[in-house]
Amino acid sequence: MTQLALVIDLNVCVGCHACVTSCKQWNTSGEAGPLFDDNPYGKDPTGTFFNRVQTYEVGTFPNTETLHFPKSCLHCEDPPCVPVCPTGASYKRKEDGIVLVDYDKCIGCKYCSWACPYGARELDEKQQVMKKCTLCVDRIYDETIPEDRRKPACVISCPTSARLFGDVHDPESDVSLAIRESGGYQLMPEWGTKPANHYLPRRKTKLRIHADELVRADNPLGKEDIRHETSKESSLDDWLM
């Protein structure tokens, strides 16, 4: 059984927000749209976004890490938002594991969003239906789009390719490989939601220089030290027989 998901590599995410706005522009004019913007040119502009990039600071100066953290719906394998939906508007697709909302059935009770520990769902204040990341379900199967671009908008736009997309149930997929090999983890595992999306942690490359590696026999300074004036001082040369 397929479970499509994003694997987000925090090791390379620079927090540029490309995924945020590419998602917005694809989806507002797509099947999941429009995505409402309220007060777009006034005080406290706010709108519906499926994806946000947050920033965290880890540690204290000078040992501070700045961590950029993109977050969208995690498409849980056991999504708590789905069973609580009274109308069946919120559902998880059997064929690919994408968690979706059928806007026509949504009554806007917000209960699914309460039932999501990740804050992945946003009520569209204009349409009054619950909205969330669809993994660009209207892109990834669209055969009019070239095959290598049939990925969520956030994935194709991401400049650091920090967002990998694929089937986490296929052990040979790139995403599964990345999870296995780079320590992929899930958010809030304590709730047993089994998020399909995974995150790859920061990894550090260090260089260790042994003291005896610093200076080599062919040190170029060796080529500079040969000229000295003949010494006028007396030396042992004057004494030894």
Add this chain to the structure above:
Amino acid sequence: MHPAFSVIFLTTLIGVGQGLFLALFSSQAYSVVDVLPAQSGGFYALGGLIALIFLIGGLIASFFHLGHPERAWRAAAKWRTSWLSREVIALPLVMGSISLYALVNWLGLEADIYGLGKTGQVALSIGALGVVATIALFVCTAMIYAAIKFLQEWASPLTVVNYFLLGTASGFGFATAYAAVAAPALTPFYGGWAITLTVAGLFTRIASLLRNARIKQISSVQTAIGVRHNKVRQGAMGMMGGSYNTREYFHGRTALFLKSVKWIFLVLTFPVPVLLLWAGLAQNSAGLLMLAVGVQYVGLLFERWFFFAQANHPQNLYYQVVG
């Protein structure tokens, strides 16, 4: 959580309605076994109607919570998994059975179904179904909250107990005031139960407050983003003008405000109504009893506000700092 007035009114109003109906039913049932004096069908019918009005009031309030109330009928679909769906089914069942109960009492339809030779058998039979539905509704309503396991303040049997006790206490309180006007003989019965339920509710609500005060939140910013470090702090939540995430899950009030609300509801919901009920019963004063009902209802509004505000949604871990 951000307390929504629609839900506050929904849960408190239907609580009164449900409790009132249970009061009517129990007194009528007791009358069958001659523990309490039987009343005219009109008393139960009018009481049932009032209970129904409370339920309708709650229903109307609930519509204000919905983005698409016109589609509310769809909400019955997922009763197998959703407590909300179950509530949506239970509520009309309760309303329907109370309506029937009131109608039968109103019309005085009688049949000696069980060969007891007593009046009220038809009404009570229908009422019994209503009781089952009413209790189910209490459970459903409470379980909507108690079933969200990561809302740790809610995820407790105490939530169900409190919804039941506070609903019935307010309903019996209302019944007391109603009886003081329409059937004074029942006043001590209702009043006694109202006081009992209120006191019981005080104990269970305090129990939940104590429990909540000691909750160790299972999720932390560390589990939220998967970084093991004892010092993790958000620098920016990703948007600055607010979003659904900042509006829906935060009460936006100070700790002091919350504490004040807590004491207000503790005072208004429990000791004051008990004293007023006691005084009202002692002085046979319908006015004091009504005051008790009014005060307790206001207290319940504060209680319900606090119930929502106190719940810490783990999503809030992701929305700490604007930057």
Add this chain to the structure above:
Amino acid sequence: MTQTLTASKSEPAALHEEVRTTTCYMCACRCGIKVHLKNGEVRFIEGNIDHPLNQGVLCAKGSSGIMKQYSPARLTRPLRRKAGADRGVGEFEPISWDEAFAILEERLGKIRATDPKKFALFTGRDQMQALTGLFARQFGTPNYAAHGGFCSVNMAAGLIYTIGGSFWEFGGPDLDRAKLFVMLGTAEDHHSNPMKIALSKFKRDGGRFISINPVRTGYSAIADEWIPIKPGTDGALLLALIHEIIKQGLYDREFLVQYSNSAELVNIDAKSHEEGMFVRFEVPPEEGCFDPQNKLWWDREMDRPVGTHTPGVDPYLLGEFKLADGTPVKPAFQLLAERVEQYTPEWAAGITGIPVETIRRLAHEMGVTARDQKIELPIAWTDVWDNEHKTITGNPVAFHAMRGLAAHSNGFHGIRALGILMSLLGTIDRPGGFRHKAPFPRPIPPCAKTPTTPEAVRPNTPLDGMPLGWPADPDDLFVDDDGGPVRIDKAFSWEYPLSVHGLMHNVITNAWRGDPYKIDTLLIFMANMAWNSTMNAVEVRKMLNDKEEDGSYKIPFIVVADAFQSEMTAFADLILPDTTYLERHDAMSMLDRPISEFDGPVDSVRIPVLPPTGECKPFQEVLIELGSRLKLPAFTTKEGNRKFRDYPDFIVNFETAPGSGIGFLAGWRGKGGEKSMKGEPNPNQWQMYEQNNCVFQYHLPKSYQYMRNWNQGYLQWAQAHGMTRHSEPINIHIYSEVLQKFRLAAQGKTDGRQPPAHLKKRIETYFDPLPFYYEPLEATLSDKHKYPLNAVTQRPMAMYHSWDSQNAWLRQIHAYNYLHINPKTAAAQGIADDDWIWIESMHGKVRCMARLSEAVEPGTVWTWNAIGKAAGAWNLDKDANESKQGFLLNHLISEELPRNEAGEHISNSDPVTGQAAWYDVRVRIYKAGADEPKETWPQFTAVPAAPGTPGRRPWQNYVAGLFGKGEGK
């Protein structure tokens, strides 16, 4: 209106009605994009996967292009300031283009016929300097520059005067093969998406990434190590690294000997007029903008001087020698070693705040990685001395730096130090190090020169020289007989001799004061000189509106061409509405700043995907029209008629000289498009670009891709294709004779031009042929006890190099800004998170909000730049967060230094290059009073929406050009 679609159904919808290819311009990066149109409106903008620059990706800005296109700040009609209305108030009336052109034609015609320098044209980050510069030159005014002077000219000049190339469009780190990457003073970059692509690959390949920055944001976030540094002290760090690398012998000796002037002998005779100059053994047969190969080495074997690059000779890098005539000489490297002797890691630690061990380790990591992880590519090449090499060597240590180094008054020498460090490690134009991008490398300095006397400015005559150039010695300065400046910004004068990008940040102040003279008309294109692109914004706004006693304006006529209603447009007398990037033709030209890759020249174009909004007209068309009306020679036929129909026609047919075959675009030249780089105009050139993703890429043969400063094949190819005039080697200037020539002039040791007395000491001090560290000028002139902190700005990735505070999507991410403060620094002032505070410099103060952060060094406070807006500008609501909570640090920064020995009105700039010293400012912070308003200060009176700007939508439901019911107000 499309409403209530379900996301559950995935049947393909008719979304892809039309896809057009063009080039992004949400910032200076210039990615290839595919614009998906639905019913002629923009539905989706994606990165073009076939474009070499961004390879399919697109950043947050690029993905928000829709909201720029449909911004309510769009200017759509030519506007004239209402009679009687003050500048800055924003009262305008629409006029026709005919009227606008008539006004300009008459006014500019008069100026040109009398004194062309009274017309000044300054442009923002326009990337069409080839055309704007041509227009200015043809007009005959020297008063032209783009925004480089206040941006990052130190980075361009510091490196180009050292290695013949620089970062961004000019070159960059080869992260594909680097093993160690050190980034200094960079949050986000010019070359933004390519940098991100490369950085990600680099990290995944296991490369080690070190970021040196006072603040850990942007790219620094993913660094393996963050080394916090005090602002303005990078030069000290770099000099200490050089010290340690020389001390340990971790430099690439062979590289320095062969490819730099390290081994060349410098006359050190203090009595000689040739002191500090390289000793020459012959007069070059030909003079030009190149280094003649006539200098000396000291042969180790024979212990005597020989001509450089004498086959088989291995010269000394260290030592002191006497020539036969008794002249004492030292190899340049010896002088460098002597110079850095004092710059120990211990010394630098005290200045930079970086621990000694870290500095030493950093030097060792660089040196050992460069030495022990060498790359050998099996690519045979021949150097200019006819030595054949079987391989290309690379020392895989790469660097990148940006304004953190540049925007200080000591930036030039700090960046020189960086160039020298990169050279010591042997990383110039080699795999894994720094690599050039065409048309670089260029001679040191490049050939372009300004005129040198005021006589070059003559009525009705094009300027005799370029408005901007690269002085090689004092005689190249653009000064009058008294050594006074000819340009309004005093560029190329003794005050800032190597101000190769001009000093846009002083134009308004100088013009207002009439120093060096008054001008008549100031044309500003796409630069927000009344706000975030000016220092001292409050005062500059007053200057723009200041009047003479007779009631006339001190700057008589201000024309602003822009696509948006900025703070600057409010001060215009005439506003010319420009188009957006989706509505116009553009050329990312080899004559300007193309988008070349390491492996060869690349240029690109924009082709309109949408018709112009309202009466918007591309600024290029305005220039062509004006050039034709004013009968500027380049725009006029011999018969005196209009030469070019329009901008596309100009791009196709313009040649740098008649028959030169070199034009704005390098691709598909020749009659049938069969030639590249050079060839006759091709009438179908635009179509050919259009058919090829709007980009032309030329892949050099592998053997021409490296060591280009000295690569015979490449240099000959470059010469043959008109990219360089000479094919002489471009040796690295470890030791800068160019600077020494200015110093000698200041010392009175030359026959040529000498600086005015009051500037002699300044020139002598700062024109040091070797890099040195000095404290930023403002710091030496301010009370450091009163103002103990440094204040710097960065731009967030989502708004880097863009105007986009009015962008409905991006402003949800950054609606206002905080001052970020280390918790310890804040605690010392009793400042808590979210407090309203004052930040104050000796020039002014600003009220803002505090945000505590562990990601900033305690001596620095910082904020995101250019998020704060003046009320009403950009057609934002007057209560928008940008104006109420957002703030500019510019109010704290003066465009001029306090009066000092060099003069009264010396620019707050690098004394060598005129680079605006934004980050030199010293500040203090303290809590705002509890009774003060909770809003930023200063506040400005809100300007009304300009006539013709689209309505400000109270809400929007955007679907492919439709906004739901919320359109307009």
